[in-house]
Amino acid sequence: MxxxxxxxxxxxxxxxxxxxxxxxxxxxxxxxxxxxxxxxxxxxxxxxxxxxxxxxxxATNFSTCFLRVDEIDTFYNHCRAGLKALYGKIPLKGIPRINQIKDMPAYGARQFVLVDPSGNYIRVGQPIAKTDSLLFEENGKKPASGTALGKASELADRLANGKEDFEEALRVIDKALKNDAGDEADITFKLLVLKMSIAHRTEDPKAAKQLQPTVIKQLAKIQDHHLIKDEIAIFENIQEELGLR
The missing domain is CATH 3.10.180.10 (2,3-Dihydroxybiphenyl 1,2-Dioxygenase, domain 1)
Incomplete structure (x- = not known):
């Protein structure tokens, strides 16, 4: 057994x-x-x-677990379709909800989150190649070297998608964008999409809509979309939810 x-x-x-x-x-x-x-x-x-x-x-339930699955993208699409059939639309905010799927290299997982009607936080992931954190010591290994913008992107991603501390994530994003030298277009795009996603998830459609032109302008600066494929999908889904497409 x-x-x-x-x-x-x-x-x-x-x-x-x-x-x-x-x-x-x-x-x-x-x-x-x-x-x-x-x-x-x-x-x-x-x-x-x-x-x-x-x-x-x-809203105050802290119960959680992690489901390790294979073929995660197929399962994610199945979950979205099933929840849309149940609720009449895909629940992207509030309780219950399904968060966007994305690679989290610092965690070594491609993952998404389900929050069920009781507020249980179900993280669903599939292993991917793990990158060393730019910020934290892990398994006895010191943080890897990286740019200030890269470090800000990792921290904001962890805060928003790992901890759901949106207020602190926004503080990190705004500081990073203010000091952005403009030479890491893909990371800037990721930060802008994350900021738009936070606005959408915290039910601030006005702020989310105001970011759309900036995100589109930033996307036009990037030739290789492979590294930002998840953020593009998130951006497209938010636009659809807000009636911007």
């Missing part, structure tokens, strides 16, 4: 939890209503179990 762990997460409504996860392909493996409301689900051969906790406030 192989040893394994099963995350046990809280749920304000087992019915809402089941509907959410079944929309992205889960099947029920076990369910009971008494003495405790409880359900076991399996998705991509990974088990997640949930127990009823009606008094839980989703």
């Amino acid at each position: 192989t040893n394994f762990a099963i995350p046990l997460l809280p749920s304000t409504s087992i019915n809402d939890t089941v509907n959410f996860y079944m929309a992205i392909g889960a099947v029920i493996t076990y369910q009971q209503k008494a003495p405790n409301n409880y359900v076991g689900l399996k998705i991509k051969d990974i088990e997640l179990h949930f127990f009823g906790l009606k008094q839980l406030k989703p």
Whole structure:
């Protein structure tokens, strides 16, 4: 028998939890209503179990787990389609939601985040080649050398997409853009898209729309789009959500 762990997460409504996860392909493996409301689900051969906790406030729920999957882009698109069918649109902000998929080289993962109706933070990732952090010592290795703009990009990305500390991420972005010498066009583009994404995710459509011309102008400066493919996809999705396309 192989040893394994099963995350046990809280749920304000087992019915809402089941509907959410079944929309992205889960099947029920076990369910009971008494003495405790409880359900076991399996998705991509990974088990997640949930127990009823009606008094839980989703906005202050800190429960989380990481799902390591293969074919992550296919699964991501399946999740988006399933959630759109369930809710009538893809939930990109608030609770529940699905965040944009992107490479996180400093984490060694291509990943996205699902936040379910109870506020459980489900990080979904697939391993990619890891780059050494420009900022932090990891596994006994000192930070790699890098430019100030590159360091700012890594820090803002970690703050916004790893910690969801949008206020601090914006502070880092604005300082970096203010001091931008203009010789790292791809990194500048990433910072601008991240700033636009934060505005969209924090329900500030006016700020997001105001950034569109600047982002388009910056994109025109870049010939090789391979290194910014995820940011281009994020930019296009935000424009579609805001009715700018």
